[in-house]
Amino acid sequence: MKQLLYLIFTISLISCTQRVHLEQALKLAGVNRGELEKVLSYYKGDSLKYEAACFLIENMPGKYALVPDNPSGKYKQALQFLPQxxxxxxxxxxxxxWHILDSISGKQSWSFHRVEDIKTITAEYLINNIEQSFKVWNMAKRCSxxxxxxxxxxxxxxxEPLxxxxxxxxxxxxxxxDTILPAxxxxxxxxxxGGMRYNIGMNKYPFPLTYEEMTAIRWGTCNDMASFLVLSLRALGIPATIDYVPAWANRSASHCWNVVKREDGSFMEVGFGKDGTNDVVYKVSKIYRKHYALFVRNDVTSDYNMPLSDxxxxxxxxNDGENIMLCTFDNRQWVPVAFAVSKDGKVTFTSVGRGMLWGKNRVSEYQDEGKGIVYLxxxxxxxxxxxxxxxxxVYENGEVKQFAADLSRxxxxxxxxxxxxxxxxxxNVHDSNEVFPGDTYELFYWDGKWCGLGRKMATGYSLKYDDVPIGALLWLHNYSQGREERIFTYENGRQIWW
Structure with missing residues (x-):
């Protein structure tokens, strides 16, 4: 009896809390409140669909589309003629x-405006979305x-525009x-x-693609490809979402792929490699799962079978409770990959990568690359x-080494x-990332911040610096050209990259 009363109390408390969030969302809707209330009234007699409507509305604040200011501009026109x-x-x-879209960028500027869902979405759109979702969910019966x-x-x-x-x-x-297939x-x-294919050139397209545009052009970035697949699966009643790496740990950029929830409750990754394989070749610090719900940062790093450390x-x-970020180095700066709060004179970040991957994935190594990941x-x-x-x-074997620049040596x-x-x-390899004659550089070492050792113009394919603190984390910056730059240590006369 006590357990039953506790369950009733818990459900009532959750329902009450949710309705507070619902009212907050309705207030944010402003003049569009009436459209949202139409949806709620429409489903008053159907408790399950009413809860679904509440879920969408309660978590709607902060959701928006980025819409081109000029919907008939050269970029939009180009989508019709991109070479298949x-x-x-x-x-x-x-x-x-890349070259087609890059040529447009030199001829036409672009801009967009934000269209907030909470202030513009219609009752008709939400009701249609809910009805179609329930239809395929009831057909497939794959999840709770x-x-x-x-x-x-x-x-x-x-x-993306709705x-x-x-x-x-x-x-x-x-x-x-039509047939019962695993998700x-x-x-x-x-x-x-051939739903979508990767092309780096789509990084030059400045606007989010609609599903219809992705279907038409078939080209996209990793984000586009993952979006296309998750929307396609959801339209069939298959529970799916996106897992993502916020930043690679040994280069710039981020990455994402799809996961589907199987009937046994487990998630399985699906990529755009051969037979749906998810090919990962760079170092991973953290992995998160994308959610529609507000305030959910779902860390799923430990779901992937790779060596991890706390x-x-x-x-x-x-003080206890202060927000701290865990960062790795991008091309030019430290970028956050995880968050934790201070407690008892320290901060702990759980399940961080060591630089090794899972399954058949292997890091495609750079020359003279260190075996681990640098964190700050x-x-x-x-x-x-x-x-x-x-x-x-954090080395591959789990050993942790602290950088200690010796300013006296x-x-x-x-x-x-x-x-x-x-x-x-x-x-005899020459590329844009080697020291190049005539370019101006500066070597920095880390001592609580990046400390410069003075600018130098290269007179050949190497640079010489005297009086560099032993044991320091280093970064060579080119003021003349290029974007790719990486932190390194100097060991036995060689640059070791991290």
Missing amino acids: EDVISWTIEGSVL FDDFCHYILPYRIYR TDWRMVAFRQYGHLT EEVARRIVDS LDFPLSDF AMQDKDGKTEAVSTPVI KEELVLYRKYPLYGTPKE
Whole structure:
């Protein structure tokens, strides 16, 4: 009896809390409140659909589309003529799309405006979305109502303009529901049908693509491809979402792929490789799962079978509950990959990567690359990001080493590159990341911040620096050209890249 009363009390408390969030969302809707209330009134007699409507509305604040100010501009016109014969391209040099869109950027500026869902979405759109979602959910019967709300019901995935994508996707792939196939097999068949192909050139397209545009052009970035697949699957009643790496740990950029929830409750990753494989080749620090619900940062790093560590940073003079960021280095700066709060004089980040991957994935190594990942704990103070620790290396074997630049002991360095060479060793290689005659550089070392050792113009294919603190974390910056730059240590006369 006590357990029953406790359950009733808990459900009532949750319902009460949710309705507070609902009222907050309705207030934010302003003049559009009436449209949202129409949806709620429409489903008053259907408790399950009413809860679904509440879920969408309660979590709607902050959702918006980015819409071009000039919907008939050259970029939009270009979508109609992008060459389908272009090859899948990971390099700028090999991408026809890149050069087409890059040429437009020199002729026409672009801009967009934000269209907030809470202030503009119509009752008709929400009702249609809910009805179509329930129809395919009841047909497929693949998941619980809670999973339905999180992984089938949401009407958007990123910042794309809202369209009737469910009907478009079902017309194209609805035949896959005629037979009982595992969720991951449906995903693979959509991938194998050529649903989307990667082309680096689409990074030059400045606007979010609608589902209909993705269906038409078939080219996209990793985000576009993942969006296309998750929307296609949700339109079939298959619970799906996106897992993402916020920042690679040994280069710039981020990455994402799809996951589907199987009937046994487990998630399975699906990528756009052969047979739906998810090919990952760079170092991973953290992995998160995308949700429609507000205030959900779902860390799923430990779901992936790769070596992980818990990382402690001692904090002196910090109060409990202060927000701390864990960062890795991008091309030019430290970028946050995880968040935690201080407690008992330290901060702990759980399940951080060591630089090794899972399954059949292997890191495609740069030459002279270190075996591990460099991390730094930082905090936002008065609008500025400051380090609250010294950087550390978490090695592949789990050993943690703290950087300690010895300012009393100096050494001479000869540097040949600002960024590592990718792939197998080659002799007499010249690329844009080597030290180049006539370019101006500056070597920095880390001592609570980046400390410069003076600018130098290269007179050859190397730079010589005297009086560099031994044991320091280093960064060579080119003031003249280029974007790719990487932190390194100097060990036995060689640059070791991190």
